[in-house]
Amino acid sequence: MTTTAIVGDRPRPTIVLVGHGMVGQRFLEALAERGLTATHRVVVLCEEPRPAYDRVALTSYFSGKTPEDLSLTDLEFLREHGVELHLGDPAVTVDREARRVTSRSGLVVDYDVLVLATGSYPFVPPVPNKDAEGCFVYRTIEDLLAIEEYARTKATTGAVVGGGLLGLEAAGALKGLGLSAHIVEFAPRLMPVQVDEGGGAALLRTIEEMGLSVHTGVGTQEIITDEAGAVTGMKLSDGSELATDLVVFSAGVRPRDQLARDCGLTVGERGGISVDEQCRTVNDPHVFAIGECALAADGRVYGLVAPGYEQAATAAATIAADETEQLTFTGADLSTKLKLLGVDVASFGDAQGTAEDCLDVVYSDSRSGLYKKLVIARDGTLLGGILVGDAEAYGTLRAFTGSVPPVSPESLVLPAGAGESVQLGPSALPDEAIVCSCHNVSKGTIRGAVTEHSCTTVPEVKKCTKAGTGCGSCVKVLGQLVTAELEASGVEVDKGLCGCFAQTREELYEIVLALRVNTYQDLLDRYGRDGARGGDGCDICKPAVGSIIASLAPTIGASGYVLDGEQAALQETNDHFLANLQKNGSYSVVPRIPGGEITPEGLIVIGEIARDFGLYTKITGGQRIDMFGARVEQLPLIWTRLVDAGFESGHAYGKSLRTVKSCVGQTWCRYGVQDSVRMAIDLELRYRGLRSPHKLKSAVSGCARECAEAQSKDFGIIATSNGWNLYVGGNGGATPRHADLLAQDLSDTELIRLIDRFLMFYIRTADRLERTSTWLDRIPGGLDHVRDVVVEDSLGICEELESLMKDHVAHYADEWATTINDPEKLARFVSFVNAPDTPDPVVGFVPERDQIKPDLPLLTIGHRPLEGSAQR
Amino acid sequence: MTLAPETTDLKIQLRLDEDWLTICDLTALTPGRGVAALLPDGRQVALFRDRAGELYAVDNRDPFGGAAVLSRGLTGTHQGRPFVASPLLKQRFDLTSGVCLDDDTVRIETYEVRAA
Ligand code: SRM
Ligand SMILES: Cc1cc2nc3c(=O)[nH]c(=O)nc-3n(C[C@H](O)[C@H](O)[C@H](O)COP(=O)(O)OP(=O)(O)OC[C@H]3O[C@@H](n4cnc5c(N)ncnc54)[C@H](O)[C@@H]3O)c2cc1C
Ligand code: SF4
Ligand code: FES
Numbered sequence: 003m004t005t006t007a008i009v010g011d012r013p014r015p016t017i018v019l020v021g022h023g024m025v026g027q028r029f030l031e032a033l034a035e036r037g038l039t040a041t042h043r044v045v046v047l048c049e050e051p052r053p054a055y056d057r058v059a060l061t062s063y064f065s066g067k068t069p070e071d072l073s074l075t076d077l078e079f080l081r082e083h084g085v086e087l088h089l090g091d092p093a094v095t096v097d098r099e100a101r102r103v104t105s106r107s108g109l110v111v112d113y114d115v116l117v118l119a120t121g122s123y124p125f126v127p128p129v130p131n132k133d134a135e136g137c138f139v140y141r142t143i144e145d146l147l148a149i150e151e152y153a154r155t156k157a158t159t160g161a162v163v164g165g166g167l168l169g170l171e172a173a174g175a176l177k178g179l180g181l182s183a184h185i186v187e188f189a190p191r192l193m194p195v196q197v198d199e200g201g202g203a204a205l206l207r208t209i210e211e212m213g214l215s216v217h218t219g220v221g222t223q224e225i226i227t228d229e230a231g232a233v234t235g236m237k238l239s240d241g242s243e244l245a246t247d248l249v250v251f252s253a254g255v256r257p258r259d260q261l262a263r264d265c266g267l268t269v270g271e272r273g274g275i276s277v278d279e280q281c282r283t284v285n286d287p288h289v290f291a292i293g294e295c296a297l298a299a300d301g302r303v304y305g306l307v308a309p310g311y312e313q314a315a316t317a318a319a320t321i322a323a324d325e326t327e328q329l330t331f332t333g334a335d336l337s338t339k340l341k342l343l344g345v346d347v348a349s350f351g352d353a354q355g356t357a358e359d360c361l362d363v364v365y366s367d368s369r370s371g372l373y374k375k376l377v378i379a380r381d382g383t384l385l386g387g388i389l390v391g392d393a394e395a396y397g398t399l400r401a402f403t404g405s406v407p408p409v410s411p412e413s414l415v416l417p418a419g420a421g422e423s424v425q426l427g428p429s430a431l432p433d434e435a436i437v438c439s440c441h442n443v444s445k446g447t448i449r450g451a452v453t454e455h456s457c458t459t460v461p462e463v464k465k466c467t468k469a470g471t472g473c474g475s476c477v478k479v480l481g482q483l484v485t486a487e488l489e490a491s492g493v494e495v496d497k498g499l500c501g502c503f504a505q506t507r508e509e510l511y512e513i514v515l516a517l518r519v520n521t522y523q524d525l526l527d528r529y530g531r532d533g534a535r536g537g538d539g540c541d542i543c544k545p546a547v548g549s550i551i552a553s554l555a556p557t558i559g560a561s562g563y564v565l566d567g568e569q570a571a572l573q574e575t576n577d578h579f580l581a582n583l584q585k586n587g588s589y590s591v592v593p594r595i596p597g598g599e600i601t602p603e604g605l606i607v608i609g610e611i612a613r614d615f616g617l618y619t620k621i622t623g624g625q626r627i628d629m630f631g632a633r634v635e636q637l638p639l640i641w642t643r644l645v646d647a648g649f650e651s652g653h654a655y656g657k658s659l660r661t662v663k664s665c666v667g668q669t670w671c672r673y674g675v676q677d678s679v680r681m682a683i684d685l686e687l688r689y690r691g692l693r694s695p696h697k698l699k700s701a702v703s704g705c706a707r708e709c710a711e712a713q714s715k716d717f718g719i720i721a722t723s724n725g726w727n728l729y730v731g732g733n734g735g736a737t738p739r740h741a742d743l744l745a746q747d748l749s750d751t752e753l754i755r756l757i758d759r760f761l762m763f764y765i766r767t768a769d770r771l772e773r774t775s776t777w778l779d780r781i782p783g784g785l786d787h788v789r790d791v792v793v794e795d796s797l798g799i800c801e802e803l804e805s806l807m808k809d810h811v812a813h814y815a816d817e818w819a820t821t822i823n824d825p826e827k828l829a830r831f832v833s834f835v836n837a838p839d840t841p842d843p844v845v846g847f848v849p850e851r852d853q854i855k856p857d858l859p860l861l862t863i864g865h866r867p868l869e870g871s872a873q874r
Numbered sequence: 875m876t877l878a879p880e881t882t883d884l885k886i887q888l889r890l891d892e893d894w895l896t897i898c899d900l901t902a903l904t905p906g907r908g909v910a911a912l913l914p915d916g917r918q919v920a921l922f923r924d925r926a927g928e929l930y931a932v933d934n935r936d937p938f939g940g941a942a943v944l945s946r947g948l949t950g951t952h953q954g955r956p957f958v959a960s961p962l963l964k965q966r967f968d969l970t971s972g973v974c975l976d977d978d979t980v981r982i983e984t985y986e987v988r989a990a
Pocket of ligand 2: 020021023025047048049050057058059060091094119120122140142168171258295306308310338
């Protein structure tokens, strides 16, 4: 008796996967790719209460990622492939004779193939009181939730036992939680496995500078507790004591091989289920082991995800018995690149220089925390290396490993500008060089994707080859290769906006302005690519052209109201509903609060509205108030009340002016030299509603202390005793950029005239979704060119720029006020066209901290509802 | 899918098993934009009309994000295939087959729809 699933009248063989971690999930994907999910019943026993998630990115939970963000499991994928997933229900016994697995809840499944992907468990050294209250490990989302809770309520100091990769991540997390953090490492340096002494020293300095206390060369002897049994400190091997409220053990991991031991499978001396090159256990052809629980044929247990993915692919290929493509797993590259606490650390190949007769090239600069070492064979072959502080070259260097790089090794580690340094482009790589080590993709395969499978963009190449879809560290090199390949094959790299237009955004802007083209359809039918004329356009060009038409509306004779006529169909969903879409389908509402100044009356109105509609309220990072959780049909009701109270749209949804923040300035502040609040309000009211290639942010500070952070804005203004300094091109976000000074000591009028010109020049020449910061860095001549154009009027266009802005200011009208007075437009604000009074049942909320949050229950998967589906 | 001539009293109808369920006036659909409709069994459908007057109907739920919002996405054509891009994370779905253009392992339900 080997089969339990019956489809039609044909019995299907059963594959049981134990463990739904990173490698388990990859294995399921490999099964699906090989069509095995169609021919087999697939049952997954998952110990954790949630489906597979990105453990590698676990720490990003503390920088704002939610458990949902970390999920690796696409529920639709499981459903489509009929995978039965049992959450919170680990396998407890395996009967290899009967080929049967039993789970904790008593589920019994007979298998034809059993795949163990049970991962590792954190090793906790057997010190006294290791299980005391306040002691944690760092492996699962549940561990993190527990640490966070404890840190918030019961701890001010935390210590991490172990200064390896995970220990540093854990310490960073503790610091992020506001604890003062210690790292205790037995070895004489941090990250002893990955880096050598020099690298460890560079790392140590940088990490200590961040305010973490590092104790190397000492072991933990005992956890000290109070009478209630909670942690108060630890005793170290040098006799000293360290006071701490919380301890995280991160002293390495051990393979979870107990299930395998219990059913008589062979495990290694130091753990790990012994498998052959096909990832089949050495004792039983029906049982496989993959990932961190497996002891590979080369005698190693791999603690990284990339080798696990390779094992997953190998096992799936073996199960498919695909004669044409039999895979083997004979060992893997241990290269890693990490960003630990903001420090780049990378090691690749033979990083420690263990090969016979090898030579080192080392560059070390302790002032800036830089350490770079390359290991080179006598014949010049690059064997490996370590990079600390700057791992820019990692992608290229890793790919050159195993060959003789075409330039001298010194030039590869010297920083840019230090004499001999050269940029070694990926075009110099040999075809066999592995560019993506997560998915084992060579340069040749990537070139093939371009030359043979006619991929022309990085996303296409990713889809075609899988390169770049793992840790992502190779994507940069990928982009360079694709461009180089396209250029080499004589393909003119298409700079067109999208598949519908061969022009850039800037060119389309010029067409619209010069020829007064005022509808999208007209533009597409006359200037679109051949196949696109007369068609429906796409989601890239519609909003981009919609934005150009809106920016130029009064000048070209179009309506300035974005929901008018054809324009409504061009807008992104946020602009179409004049609100920001949230993850559960509800919307947020942000009224404009110019300069951040608001009366008590105004605050009360907002408070009352939020209370009456049950909205979640939050002060934003932009000095205003956001109300979340409005259903689409509530938006007009909410806005009717806001407009009545004198509020208008804050355009939080639009690629347009967001906020002009201000500090209190001269009026109240003893340092202020100008009225920064008044200027901020004036500017916000002048540029409100101005549609642009990307959002625009601004701020005005009353003196050089810069409390309004003007230098991080697209245009920022700082008061001087003589007037105003104007800074441009600042950016917060993912790639912060300090703004550049454009002009000094301007009068009010001069300031506004210059901003008018600057903004209109940006709107005219920037690419779609290009902030002023990237635009300034991209355009030829950079800041100097922009200054020539907008200050010196070198192109003779300043009059036109000013007049375009004048038109905008004169024609501004509040979109929400217009909308609530237009019954036809209001009719769009319904949940269902055929049931306007029924609210969307998917939009639900649950309480949190006295307010609401979206309720996103786990959805039903496979043949039956998920076990533990009440878990959120 | 049916070519819908431009008359005002035409209704949009959706095929459910043997029957045609009337949803709304054809004029309720702006070309290039969608609306959501609720089915008697609680399912939600996103309805679209393109520039040429073709009608399309797919499941309203975004399988990636989970929210029922596909009717609020932008439409367009990609290599001749009409699609809607989810307003959440922008994955595109072929309006005729329901297949996700950015991940062909994912497919959403499609419905027969006509103007009558
Ligand atoms: C609400 C708010 C967070 C908060 O609770 O404080 C917020 C929320 C969002 N931000 Fe932000 N940002 C908010 C202030 C900021 C700030 C701070 C600031 O403005 O001073 C920044 C950094 C400054 C900057 O932009 O240079 C910021 C940088 C971003 C970025 C990165 C931009 C970049 O150039 O790298 C994005 C992504 C994007 O626009 O592509 C983003 C995108 C978003 C989106 C629109 C993401 C999305 O598409 O759903 C969020 C919409 C929330 C919503 O539905 O209402 N948000 N965001 C803040 C609204 C301010 C306001 O009153 O309008
Ligand atoms: C904080 C952190 C950072 C990391 N950073 C990196 C990095 O930067 N680069 C890198 O390559 N690797 C990194 N790793 C390691 C990487 O996460 C692992 O290599 C990878 O998760 C291994 O996958 P796996 O599927 O073998 O094990 P896991 O992902 O651990 O999954 C195993 C699953 O099996 C379950 N299980 C165990 N026993 C049973 C049972 N009897 N029945 C049912 N289920 C069971 C477990 O609960 C678990 O969910 C990191 C790990 C952590 C914790
Ligand atoms: S920037 Fe200057 S004027 Fe404004 S609040 Fe700060 S110190 Fe006062
Ligand atoms: S190296 Fe990790 S995705 Fe390519």
